[in-house]
Amino acid sequence: xxxxxxxxxxxxxxxxxxxxxxxxxxxxxxxxxxxxxxxxxxxxxxxxxxxxxxxxxxxxxxxxxxxxxxxxxxxxxxxxxxxxxxxxxxxxxxxxxxxxxxxxxxxxxxxxxxxxxxxxxxxxxxxxxxxxxxxxxxxxxxxxxxxxxxxxxxxxxxxxxxxxxxxxxxxxxxxxxxxxxxxxxxxxxxxxxxxxxxxxxxxxxxxxxxxxxxxxxxxxxxxxxxxxxxxxxxxxxxxxxxxxxxxxxxxxxxxxxxxxxxxxxxxxxxxxxxxxxxxxxxxxxxxxxxxxxxxxxxxxxxxxxxxxxxxxxxxxxxxxxxxxxxxxxxxxxxxxxxxxxxxxxxxxxxxxxxxxxxxxxxxxxxxxxxxxxxxxxxxxxxxxxxxxxxxxxxxxxxxxxxxxxxxxxxxxxxxxxxxxxxxxxxxxxxxxxxxxxxxxxxxxxxxxxxxxxxxxxxxxxxxxxxxxxxxxxxxxxxxxxxxxxxxxxxxxxxxxxxxxxx
RNA sequence: GCGGUCGUGGUCUAGUGGUUAUGAUUUCGGCCUUCCACGCCGAAUACCCGGGUUCGAAUCCCGGCGACCGCACCA
Numbered sequence: 322x323x324x325x326x327x328x329x330x331x332x333x334x335x336x337x338x339x340x341x342x343x344x345x346x347x348x349x350x351x352x353x354x355x356x357x358x359x360x361x362x363x364x365x366x367x368x369x370x371x372x373x374x375x376x377x378x379x380x381x382x383x384x385x386x387x388x389x390x391x392x393x394x395x396x397x398x399x400x401x402x403x404x405x406x407x408x409x410x411x412x413x414x415x416x417x418x419x420x421x422x423x424x425x426x427x428x429x430x431x432x433x434x435x436x437x438x439x440x441x442x443x444x445x446x447x448x449x450x451x452x453x454x455x456x457x458x459x460x461x462x463x464x465x466x467x468x469x470x471x472x473x474x475x476x477x478x479x480x481x482x483x484x485x486x487x488x489x490x491x492x493x494x495x496x497x498x499x500x501x502x503x504x505x506x507x508x509x510x511x512x513x514x515x516x517x518x519x520x521x522x523x524x525x526x527x528x529x530x531x532x533x534x535x536x537x538x539x540x541x542x543x544x545x546x547x548x549x550x551x552x553x554x555x556x557x558x559x560x561x562x563x564x565x566x567x568x569x570x571x572x573x574x575x576x577x578x579x580x581x582x583x584x585x586x587x588x589x590x591x592x593x594x595x596x597x598x599x600x601x602x603x604x605x606x607x608x609x610x611x612x613x614x615x616x617x618x619x620x621x622x623x624x625x626x627x628x629x630x631x632x633x634x635x636x637x638x639x640x641x642x643x644x645x646x647x648x649x650x651x652x653x654x655x656x657x658x659x660x661x662x663x664x665x666x667x668x669x670x671x672x673x674x675x676x677x678x679x680x681x682x683x684x685x686x687x688x689x690x691x692x693x694x695x696x697x698x699x700x701x702x703x704x705x706x707x708x709x710x711x712x713x714x715x716x717x718x719x720x721x722x723x724x725x726x727x728x729x730x731x732x733x734x735x736x737x738x739x740x741x742x743x744x745x746x747x748x749x750x751x752x753x754x755x756x757x758x759x760x761x762x763x764x765x766x767x768x769x770x771x772x773x774x775x776x777x778x779x780x781x782x783x784x785x786x787x788x789x790x791x792x793x794x795x796x797x798x799x800x801x802x803x804x805x806x807x808x809x810x811x812x813x814x815x816x817x818x819x820x821x822x823x
Numbered sequence: 824g825c826g827g828u829c830g831u832g833g834u835c836u837a838g839u840g841g842u843u844a845u846g847a848u849u850u851c852g853g854c855c856u857u858c859c860a861c862g863c864c865g866a867a868u869a870c871c872c873g874g875g876u877u878c879g880a881a882u883c884c885c886g887g888c889g890a891c892c893g894c895a896c897c898a
Contacts, residue, residue: 330891338834350871350888406898521824521896633898716860736856768859
């Protein structure tokens with residue numbers, strides 16, 4: 322009963338109590354793999370999204386943001402390959418038990434079954450007279466258990482699916498965006514939104530969920546210019562940790578997954594051809610710069626070159642940004658060089674022209690795709706900025722970077738006296754008018770209020786005390802040091818701005 | 824999906840067949856006039872769901888749901 326509580330459990334307890342996140346439909350027992358964000362979690366999430374947009378969309382006049390729907394007709398996923406490949410092969414017995422047949426075959430016959438077609442698997446079932454592991458009844462044909470959520474649309478119940486990634490909308494609207502914006506290669510199309518995957522077993526809070534949020538960009542590039550990335554110079558000296566395929570093979574020989582990484586600059590990664598092209602190298606550096614703002618130390622961020630068997634045949638190289646969590650290294654961003662696979666597939670599927678003309682020549686752009694998992698990044702921030710209670714502070718708190726914190730400051734009248742409250746309210750309103758996110762709290766003893774503010778990572782607390790009435794000054798308490806400094810009331814709101822905070 | 828552990832107020836928790844179901848904290852009301860959850864009084868709120876065993880179930884059994892850990896899975 323009194324198991325040692327894991328970091329994940331501790332973080333989740335605070336999240337529940339303080340309205341960061343909680344299970345969806347919790348009052349009905351919840352549904353595995355679904356979480357809602359509460360008021361505090363939503364603010365942090367909005368801040369994260371804002372930071373992302375600022376760096377990747379607003380700062381680049383060649384990146385256009387769209388907002389696509391989550392339900393798309395089945396032809397889209399026929400063309401993209403998800404209907405055929407984004408599945409687990411399963412077999413059903415006469416009593417209706419469904420079994421992962423590839424796993425069962427590997428277990429019973431001791432042969433690798435991954436990548437075999439449904440027919441091949443069905444033949445193996447016949448040949449070896451494999452029966453249902455639950456009840457012993459014969460197994461029927463092998464079917465694909467889709468990892469996509471299906472639905473039906475309209476009076477004729479036309480089959481459709483919830484998108485398993487945001488990317489497809491970008492390829493579908495590619496021609497519209499390009500012509501509407503008169504975009505020239507290279508350009509990017511960004512999208513922030515929800516995606517859905519019917520995971521077999523969701524795990525670890527919001528790290529593996531069935532409904533999740535992504536921030537993606539598809540960069541469309543002239544295949545002849547893959548080594549001319551417009552922001553390469555900006556990121557070329559950024560240092561990254563790379564786990565090479567060579568290193569993974571070496572580790573595999575020792576049957577270990579404890580990879581060591583090579584530290585090198587973006588420029589080196591490109592010049593020594595650790596990455597397929599300059600665009601990919603630049604994107605990795607771009608992401609390191611982004612992560613510097615999130616309070617996650619660089620030492621626990623690495624890029625892993627995905628092994629060939631982990632990537633689809635059309636991939637020109639995938640690099641996952643992985644973060645070390647309390648439960649191991651986990652992908653939070655997938656970076657994929659997809660060549661022209663997506664546009665080609667949809668040209669074939671739709672019979673529409675999706676190539677564009679460059680200097681009189683028809684070009685099907687290549688695609689480099691950084692795909693950020695919002696929920697996973699948020700959880701990484703929670704776990705890595707969490708500070709458990711210790712001797713120096715009797716409560717746990719979050720050391721959120723100021724521009725991610727749910728509020729910039731909390732305004733506190735030290736005493737419940739009308740004169741103090743009046744001044745506190747003034748500061749509060751003035752700060753709000755200046756666009757600051759501030760909270761007002763006059764309930765309970767002062768230490769309690771500091772603790773409450775720390776617990777959701779508010780970086781500054783302004784306390785109005787009796788001295789304020791004499792000399793128009795108030796104290797600002799710094800969350801990280803718990804120390805206080807006194808400032809004149811006039812200057813206080815501007816001190817609270819995140820840009821003024823280290 | 825398999826195996827292990829577990830499910831009691833918002834949160835943490837006591838409770839091995841009969842209890843007004845423990846305590847803390849939180850929240851609310853009042854007092855206190857206060858600088859780091861540690862002044863006082865009062866109030867509110869809980870046995871995950873469904874079956875079964877039993878005179879009687881939070882407690883035992885079965886099933887479901889959910890959580891954590893391990894394995895598998897994660898184009």
